[in-house]
Amino acid sequence: MLAYLVFFACVVLILGVLALGLNLQWGFTGLFNAGVVGFYAIGAYTHAILTAAPQPQYVGNFGLPWLVGVLAAMAATALASWLIGLVTIRLRGDYLAIATFGVAVSIQLVALNWEPLTGGAQGLTRIGKPLAPLFETPFAFNLWFLGLMIALMATIYWALDRVLLSPWGRVLKAIREDETAAVALGKSARRFRLEAFVLGSTLMGLAGALYVSFIGFVSPFDFLPIVTFQVWAMLIVGGSGNNRGALLGALVVWAIWAGSGVAVSKLVPPSHAAQGAAIQVILIGLLLVLVLLFRPRGLIGEAAVVSRHVND
Amino acid sequence: MIQALADGILTGAIIALGAIGVTFTLEIMRFANFAHSELLTWGAYIALVIVTFAGPGTPTGPLSFGWQLLAAALIAAVLTGLAAWAVDTLVFRRLRRRGALPLTMVFAAFGAALVMRHLIVLVFGHESRYYTRELQIAVELLPGVRVLPDQIFILGLALAAMIALHAFLAWSRTGIAMRAMAESPALAQVCGIEVDAVVRLTWIISGALAAFAGVFTGLTPQLHPEIGFNLLLSLFAAAILGGTGSLAGAVTGGFLVGLAENLSLLVISPGYKGAMPFLLLLAILILRPQGLFGARS
Numbered sequence: 001m002l003a004y005l006v007f008f009a010c011v012v013l014i015l016g017v018l019a020l021g022l023n024l025q026w027g028f029t030g031l032f033n034a035g036v037v038g039f040y041a042i043g044a045y046t047h048a049i050l051t052a053a054p055q056p057q058y059v060g061n062f063g064l065p066w067l068v069g070v071l072a073a074m075a076a077t078a079l080a081s082w083l084i085g086l087v088t089i090r091l092r093g094d095y096l097a098i099a100t101f102g103v104a105v106s107i108q109l110v111a112l113n114w115e116p117l118t119g120g121a122q123g124l125t126r127i128g129k130p131l132a133p134l135f136e137t138p139f140a141f142n143l144w145f146l147g148l149m150i151a152l153m154a155t156i157y158w159a160l161d162r163v164l165l166s167p168w169g170r171v172l173k174a175i176r177e178d179e180t181a182a183v184a185l186g187k188s189a190r191r192f193r194l195e196a197f198v199l200g201s202t203l204m205g206l207a208g209a210l211y212v213s214f215i216g217f218v219s220p221f222d223f224l225p226i227v228t229f230q231v232w233a234m235l236i237v238g239g240s241g242n243n244r245g246a247l248l249g250a251l252v253v254w255a256i257w258a259g260s261g262v263a264v265s266k267l268v269p270p271s272h273a274a275q276g277a278a279i280q281v282i283l284i285g286l287l288l289v290l291v292l293l294f295r296p297r298g299l300i301g302e303a304a305v306v307s308r309h310v311n312d
Numbered sequence: 313m314i315q316a317l318a319d320g321i322l323t324g325a326i327i328a329l330g331a332i333g334v335t336f337t338l339e340i341m342r343f344a345n346f347a348h349s350e351l352l353t354w355g356a357y358i359a360l361v362i363v364t365f366a367g368p369g370t371p372t373g374p375l376s377f378g379w380q381l382l383a384a385a386l387i388a389a390v391l392t393g394l395a396a397w398a399v400d401t402l403v404f405r406r407l408r409r410r411g412a413l414p415l416t417m418v419f420a421a422f423g424a425a426l427v428m429r430h431l432i433v434l435v436f437g438h439e440s441r442y443y444t445r446e447l448q449i450a451v452e453l454l455p456g457v458r459v460l461p462d463q464i465f466i467l468g469l470a471l472a473a474m475i476a477l478h479a480f481l482a483w484s485r486t487g488i489a490m491r492a493m494a495e496s497p498a499l500a501q502v503c504g505i506e507v508d509a510v511v512r513l514t515w516i517i518s519g520a521l522a523a524f525a526g527v528f529t530g531l532t533p534q535l536h537p538e539i540g541f542n543l544l545l546s547l548f549a550a551a552i553l554g555g556t557g558s559l560a561g562a563v564t565g566g567f568l569v570g571l572a573e574n575l576s577l578l579v580i581s582p583g584y585k586g587a588m589p590f591l592l593l594l595a596i597l598i599l600r601p602q603g604l605f606g607a608r609s
Contacts, residue, residue: 032415034422091597093415094344098548099597101346102590105545113583229426236419278433285426292420293406 006142012254013149014210019234019246020160021203027240027302028164029196030176031089034097037227038104039201041111041220042080043073043208045118048218051128058124059116066128070209077205078198085197090190104228111220123219127212145214152210153247156203160243163199172196173305226281230257233288239298248299256283314457316578320571322463322532325470328566329525330543331550332477333396333518335562338551339494340514341404343417348522349547350428351396352540355523356530357432359388363443374461376446377531385527389520396519397512399424405511425541432537440534443527466528473524474563477517481559490514545589546573553596555603564604 018040025031033039049060051069088099111118118124130148135141163169174182175189183189212218230253238249260283264276291298330352337345362384370378403420450458481487486509492500493510501507522540529539550569554561573588580588596603 030415032418087594087598091601094338094418095552095597095601097346097415097418098344098545098552099590099594102545102587102593106587106590109584109587113581226426229422232419232422272437274438275434278430281430282427282434285423285430288423289403289420289427292412292416292423293403296410296412296416 003139003142006139006146008254008258010142010146010149010214011211012251013146013153014207014214015231015234015254016153016247016250017156017207017210018204018231019238019250020156020243021200021207022231022235023200023240023243023246024160024196024203025200026235027242027246028169028176029172029193029200030093031193031197031200032093032097033100033197033200034228034232035100035102035104035107036204036231037223037225038100038107039077039081039204040208040211040227041104041107041223042077043205044212044218044223045111045208046073046076046205047209048124048127048212049117051213052124053126057116058119060118061124064128066130066213069128069213070206073205073209074202077208078202081198081201081205082194085194085201089194089197101225101228104223104225108220108223111223118220119218121220123217125217127216127218129213129216149210157243157247164243168192168195226284229288230254230284233284233291235298236288237291237298239301241302242298242300245298245300245302252299253284253287256287313578314454316574317571318453318457318459320574321567322459322467322570323574324567324570325467326525326528326566327543327546327550327570328563329470329473329521329528330540330547331554331562331566331569332474332559333522334547334551335554335558336490336494336514336518340490340497341408341417341511342497343404343414343421344548346418346421346544347399347425347428348421348518349540349544350425350432351392351519351522352526352529352543353429353432353537354395354526354540355385355388355392355519356526356535356539357436358391358523359384359527360436360441360443360530360535362387371444371446374448374451375465376444376448376460376462381443381527381531385524388527389523392523392526393516393519396515396522399428400511400515429537429541436537438537440536441530442534443531460532462531466531470524470528473521474559477521478559486510486513542586545586545593546570549589549593549596552593552601553603561603 018036022033022036025033047069050062050064050072051066052061052063054061054063084100084103088096091099112121114120129141131144132141135144171182171187171192175187175192179189234249234253235246236249237252238247239245257280260280264279268276330348333351334345334348337343337348359381363381366380366384372378403424404417407417407420448460448462450460453459481491489500489505489510490513492503492505493507497507526540529543546569550565551562552565553568554563554565569589569592572592573585576588577585
């Protein structure tokens with residue numbers, strides 16, 4: 001049980017990084033990224049290709065150190081999202097959603113089809129884990145990874161807090177609330193949007209690298225569109241525009257997902273595994289719709305910001 | 313080459329039927345309905361249920377099915393139209409009444425799509441299903457171009473549906489009201505158009521056309537719970553390429569997207585076929601975001 005809790009906490013924290021990345025894009029900037037899983041996949045595959053143990057049939061698998069993989073994953077996702085953002089960021093909201101959704105579909109196709117690099121449907125195994133040789137049992141490694149994740153999450157949370165309170169962060173909100181006013185004040189809406197898009201996607205890429213270095217293998221079937229909707233559900237349930245909300249949402253939604261998975265595996269015979277999995281997805285969809293209908297702010301919505309001069 | 317053209321026209325007809333609904337919701341309801349593709353799936357499976365009980369009928373002439381399947385498609389169209397309206401009543405109308413942002417509607421559409429698609433998986437499972445097990449022999453239309461008789465029939469039926477819809481929009485009072493709503497909801501309301509009635513009708517027509525598209529996809533050759541979802545990007549590419557809000561645009565867009573997807577298979581490997589509608593969409597959004605027939609705003 002404890003072993004499972006540690007595992008569960010690690011996954012929630014990794015998904016929390018994804019949700020924070022999305023919150024920066026949607027919650028604070030109003031960018032509708034419907035391709036979260038695409039950026040997650042770029043990070044995951046970059047890390048896997050660079051750090052996996054060498055194998056003759058693959059062109060990648062360089063066996064590089066863990067940290068190199070993580071940093072490269074962030075750099076690769078930043079570069080990719082910058083290129084994608086250059087083309088798509090000026091699209092109006094719903095078109096941006098369609099375009100980013102298409103980006104994620106295409107990235108998954110590349111992962112599935114470019115076998116010499118990505119291992120195709122087989123995926124890649126023996127991916128670099130942080131300081132793995134020091135730990136004898138998987139439980140000891142998971143415990144260490146949890147500590148690492150807590151430290152990382154604290155750093156990211158603190159850094160985002162600083163960034164959002166800075167003038168840069170305030171411009172993001174200004175653009176989201178009233179683009180014309182922000183532009184009239186001489187802020188380039190397009191530039192700030194692109195920066196927020198890249199920064200948010202970089203966090204998603206980091207989450208991808210962390211995920212595969214925790215699990216130890218990568219497969220294109222871990223990057224189906226459902227992941228995007230799960231992360232969206234986390235943000236909407238927790239409350240977009242609030243980083244604590246995003247993290248709480250990650251916990252709640254993943255608890256529902258994992259809990260319903262356990263319940264389904266106990267109650268549904270293995271011959272109907274597809275139906276069981278469908279129930280899980282239906283729950284996520286219902287959750288998303290019901291929260292939008294009955295509690296649009298989420299569990300903890302964005303805190304109201306009132307000027308300190310309001311009573312002057 | 314010519315074979316790819318023929319295949320493209322056939323896929324194009326199906327995409328066009330679906331894209332009409334997408335363009336209607338974009339223009340009259342003013343949001344991108346990502347759940348629209350699931351209406352195709354629902355239509356296809358509703359027809360499957362009817363066919364399972366009533367049988368696909370004895371093959372008529374060169375076709376693999378009889379009139380029973382056509383009747384099933386018609387019933388499925390009505391039921392899917394009502395289903396689309398029901399989803400609107402349950403979800404979208406509540407959000408509209410609250411004055412929700414268009415993007416909130418898009419989220420809700422994503423959520424509704426997940427529920428709708430996986431309800432189908434829940435009931436029918438993932439395995440492929442068929443309306444009929446009849447084997448069909450392709451006819452050689454031109455030297456080297458083989459087409460199934462079913463496909464030609466589908467093309468004819470799709471074109472007939474589009475012409476009927478065009479006539480309806482152009483000449484009937486209700487059709488004119490729908491176009492007025494698309495132009496300006498506020499003005500339409502001032503002119504005494506019953507907005508709720510127009511919205512209901514829009515969903516029913518969109519759902520019915522989607523059901524036809526779904527049944528046709530299921531006929532050539534099989535059904536699975538992702539038939540609609542796999543067409544999602546193609547539907548949006550077609551609707552946007554045509555310039556949203558115009559029937560002729562959606563139809564032209566549908567055929568062009570169908571052609572482009574099939575012609576691209578001559579140069580790219582089939583594994584990447586799924587990325588084609590996305591690349592097209594991107595090219596359209598960059599080069600001509602207002603679509604072929606849209607006016608620059």
